[in-house]
Amino acid sequence: MLRLGVALVDFVLLNGAFALAYYGRYVLELGREVPEASFVPYADLVPLQVAFAALLTAGYGIAGVYARPFRDSLLDEAGRLVASTSVGSMLLLAAAFLYYGYPYSRLLFIFAWAAGAAFTLAFRLGGRGVLALLRRRGIGVRQTVVIGAGPLAQLVMHTLTTGSGRGFRLLGFLDDQVTDDIGRFRWLGPLSAAEKVARELKVDEFIIAQPNVSHERLMGLVRGCRRVGLDFRVVPDLYEISLRRVNVDDLDGIPLVSLSPQNLSPTSLLVKRAIDIAVAGLVLLGLLPLWLFIALLIRLDSPGPALIRQVRVGKNGRPFVLYKFRSMHVGAEQEKAKLKDLNEATGPLFKIRNDPRRTRVGRILRRLSLDEIPQLINVLRGEMSLVGPRPPVPEEWELYEPWHRRRLEVSPGLTGLWQVKGRSDLPFDEMVLLDLYYIENWSIWLDIKILLQTIPAVITGRGAY
Helix, strand or coil: CHHHHHHHHHHHHHHHHHHHHHHHHHHCCCCCCCCHHHCCCHHHHHHHHHHHHHHHHHHHHHCCCCCCCCCCCHHHHHHHHHHHHHHHHHHHHHHHHHCCCCCCCHHHHHHHHHHHHHHHHHHHHHHHHHHHHHHHCCCCCEEEEEECCCHHHHHHHHHHHHCCCCCEEEEEEECCCCCCCECCECEEECHHHHHHHHHHHCCCEEEECCCCCCHHHHHHHHHHHHHCCCEEEECCCCCCCCHHHEEEEEECCEEEEEECCCCCCHHHHHHHHHHHHHHHHHHHHHCHHHHHHHHHHHHHHCCCCCEEEEEEECHHHCEEEEEEECCECCCHHHHHHHHHHHCCCCCCCCCCCCCCCECHHHHHHHHCCHHHCCHHHHHHCCCCEEECCCCCCHHHHHCCCCCHHHHHCCCCEEECHHHHCCHHHCCHHHHHHHHHHHHHCCCHHHHHHHHHHHHHHHHHCCCCC
């Protein structure tokens, strides 16, 4: 019903967009004056208006806009809407010009395209706002329990608690090996307590995020969910592979899963490199006055150089020299051993939220990620990319497990999924899983999404320390 309702609203909005476009073109005469011989009465264009709305609504359905209304990221949904509106408008424009009954105005179609995209996007924004308001009041929220406590389960729990408000309320997790809370994630008991927990906490849904669970145990959990009338979802072993790359075939009822090739072909890498050079070069030139201002502030705030060089590990384990603005006082690295008890990070990382080694200017630079601006030099030199995993220091790299090292199968980046999903607030294993997802599912569009999402992440400073 929700899908049908959204489609009907789109149909009405698109009719309104076309009517507004007509008013702007033929009544207000926007763009240029309409010759009397070219004037078309609105009533004569109503069939074209209905065709415009119907074609675009159908196009939205084909593009998957109605598959998960208000559940996909706004960027994904906006991309599909704008693309479908553009294609549909061009098709209708071509069809209209094949019919010589009236001299159709091309500006009319441009206005209709712009208004249609604006109206449908505004509807999505408004709908998400209403849903967020309802969910804050506890309406439409699904009480959810995660089964598992490994890196994958922790990534799922983190996403549920810090995601885009998709209507889940995480109650906690069930696991046999872990018998205590994991940070803010509450342990609710062993797997055998699933039905009891479901009844007592009024659980709506279980998410099974335990890839190594046996088939027998998995089916037992599924049957238990069904007995108490619960929904359940399973995160598959192929969790780092986007569904866009998964194809399912049928062999006499046996599902066969095949994966499309990775997108990191030589041509794709060449395009990515060209974008890196163009964007990094333009930003470097545009931010040159800011460079000088930051360097001056650093020198006035504390003794020492404004720009520092650090050895980092890059693609395939190759070391390189990384450039940064100095955010700590001189000699800070030698004090690291004394502060190890204050480390707030997991795994091989070393992070302190209120690091006493940081200077006054350095605190501001770190919060706004301005200390990383000089790494655009590394991007131009080909040692880094705009988007990719963060480059570790050599001592961290030495502590990596074999599966951790896969994150540097690509060039490290200035930003990445780890930054837009929480940055330093993320446990190390979750960060690695996000990097592996990025590697397996890379595309130009994914890079653009991450770059756009980095802007609010930097402004809010979430996880920046």
